[in-house]
Amino acid sequence: MTKTKAIAIFVLVVGTSLYLKSALYPPVPPWEMHHQAGLTAYRDKNYSEAEKQFKAALTEAEKLSTDDWRLALTLGNLAEVYRFQSKYSQATPYFQRLLKISEKNLGPDHPNVAAHLNNLAGNYRTQGMLAEAEPLYKRALEIWESNLGPANALTLFALKNYVDLLHQMGRDAETESYQSRLKAIQPQSID
Secondary structure (H helix, E strand, O other): OOHHHHHHHHHHHHHHHHHHHHHHOOOOOHHHHHHHHHHHHHHOOOHHHHHHHHHHHHHHHOOOOOOOHHHHHHHHHHHHHHHHOOOHHHHHHHHHHHHHHHHHHHOOOOHHHHHHHHHHHHHHHHOOOHHHHHHHHHHHHHHHHHHHOOOOHHHHHHHHHHHHHHHHOOOHHHHHHHHHHHHHHOHHHOO
16 A cells, blocks of 8 residues: 555545544534533532533523523523522522513513512512512412412412511511411411
8 A cells, every 4th residue: 555545545534533523423502511511510519610601601692582592591590500609689680681581582471480580589588678579479479370370389389488578578467368368278388
């Protein structure tokens, strides 16, 4: 075999290998790469790395349409990372943006919107922003109740959150009223 033939065969084998590798194992898109790395870091409780990766994923997701599910998912994940680090004020704009996008894409009365309302309300409540939390908890309760019924677990969860907030605000008469409602729906769960 001549040197030229050997080089040609080598180039053919290497070229074919590279082609097959790129065809069978395409590169991971940047959003997915950062999102997966963020999830791994979050699972490992490495919140600073998760924050870094989710911020990079957000940069990629912001290049997409606001209707793209990856943007909403990334905003929620980043807000949760901040919440787990007790950086509540930093989580707030991500929760707010996620809520706005969800209302636009899903409609204002969608059960997923209620979940985002509840999360934002909880974030406000943790910061002592009770007046800001109240209408969000109440709206989440109304959405879940109208979509899922009064005895659904999510409705009861929202009702309990609202009762606890009213109690924390010192609004005893309202607390009592909602507490009675809660007991009537699920008496065995209330102490």
